[in-house]
Amino acid sequence: MTTIQHHRGYDADVLIVGGGIVGVSTAMQLIDRHPGISVLLLEKEAALAAHQSSHNSGVIHAGVYYAPGSLKADFCRRGAAATYAFARRHDVQVEQCGKLIVATNDVEVERLNALYTRCQQNQLEPQMLDEAALRELEPRIAGRAAIRVATSGIADYRGMTETMARLARDGGVQIALNQRVExxxxxxxxxxxxxxxxxxxxxxxxxxxxxxxxRLAKMCKVDLDFRIVPFRGEYYRLPTTKNDIVKHLVYPVPDPALPFLGVHLTRMIGGYVTVGPNAVLALAREGYRWRDANLKDLAGMAAFPGFWKMLGKHGASGLSEMRNSLWKTGYLELCRKYCPELVLSDLEPYPSGVRAQAVMADGSMVHDFLIRPSQRSLHVCNAPSPAATSSLPIGAYLVEAFDKHFGLAPRFQPQSTAQPCGLAIG
Incomplete structure (x- = not known):
């Protein structure tokens, strides 16, 4: 177990709870902005990035879908550029392969045109492709039209988290694993x-x-007009004979009413291709399989009126996702819409992820980042995709918000040779 240094009756000036990519990015940037303060990061698992940060599709998102002016859109655009720069500076594996969003019917073509406008609003320089241009770029993908976004790519987010942790430790951050905050x-x-x-x-x-x-926000008396509802994203891996099936990341056109992007083909850093994820209501906060059920988690969801209102709004799509999770052929058909050569035997097992989705009391899903203060702390209440892509600007935003909310300023000038003496409350 990590030995914690004590500072004037405190174990640290600032505790950071959570060793995913957002928590580690925040720790790294906090110590960089305030050299000399004591920062202690507590992580409940035996390793960093054990949940959402490593159980995802590894995509560097460009910011196609997000409302112009939202935190999501801003964080994502800046986050993609920052992720590439950080990765190249610190030898983290990345590849800028670009992405295609493929429309296969009239409704999707209409939605694709709206997405093209949004891409322009989000300053992404999209390229619209007709059927022939799509076929030329991706001969094994079928569609009537597509948008190409060149800035999308893939990254090793677990490796990036570990690199951030090394830099944070070099700055003086203490990281304690196996510390579940109760x-x-x-x-x-x-x-x-x-x-x-x-x-x-x-x-x-x-x-x-x-x-x-x-749960941790409630402990600090943050207004809980929302709850976290877990959605499992199930993936499959294609066989090595199909490692060259696509050169880009290939996505369907998403339903704008839902916060999920649909089942897509993703080139991974390891050279293989995954298919997924879907979005199935999980029976536990960390329910990576159907058999993972937690009575406390289920009771908490059932007691929240917003959960039932969400089911009322999205029940049909939820049942469809559940059916395709249990019926592999249904899952396959989602992929065959734009990649018709795939067959059932191509869908090989691959680990699932669980997404933390904040749901409001009225049943609406929170699409943007949700950050709330309490008396002595700042809480990231919703960090949806693209949180991994956006981890650097999110961390910077949190440090800035933390400083402003709590009126913190270094007691020393950064160029001073004096011994560090922590933060002053202004």
Missing amino acids: ALHEDENGITAETSNGRFRARHAIVCAGLMAD
Whole structure:
């Protein structure tokens, strides 16, 4: 277990709860902005990036779908550029292969045209392709039209998180693994985290808890007009004989009423291709398989009126996703719409992911980032896709918001040779 250094009755000036890519990015940037403060990151698992940060499609999103002016659109556009720059500077594996969004019928062509306009609004320089141009670029993909976005790519997000952690440690951040936060207590002087292996006291905290975000926010009396509802994204891997099936990332045209992008073909950093994900209501916060069910998680969902309102709004699509999860042929048909050569035997097993989706009391799914303060802490209550792509600008935003909300300023000038003495509350 990590030995924690004590500072004037506190274990740290700032606690960061959560060792996913957003929490680690925040720790790295906090110590960079305030050299000399003491930062302690608590992660419940035995390794960093154990959940959403490594159980995803590995895509560097360009920002195609997001409402112009939203945090998502801004973070994503800047995040993609920052991810490529960071990866190349620190030898993290990335590849800028571009993406195609493929329309296969009249409704999708109409939606594709709307997406093209949104791409332009989000300053992405999209390229519209007709059927012949699509076939020339991707001979094994079928569609009536497509948008090509050159800035999309793929990354090793687990490797990126580990690199950020190394840089954070070099700056003085302490990282303690196997520390599941079971309680948070705030008072006028600080915040105390009780974990499975100890008790830690800090002046302030930034909580990046992903699938557990609402529970930790509730401990700090954050207004809970939302709950986290887990959706499992199931993937398959194509056989090595089909590693060259596409040169781009290939996506269907999504339903604008849903926050999910549909089953897509993704070239992965390892050289293989995955298919997925779908979006199936999970029976546990960390329910990576159908048999993973948690009564506490299910009871929490059932007790939240917004959950039932969400089911009322999206019940039909939810049943369709569930059917295709249990019926592999249905899943295959989603892929065959734009990649007709695929057959059932091509869908080989691959690990699933679970997405933390914030749902409001009225049943609406939160599409944007949701960040809420409490007395002594700042909580990332919803960090949807593209949070991995956007981890660097999200971390910078959190550090800026944290400084402004709590009036923090270094007690020393960065160029000073004096010993670090923490943060002053302004």
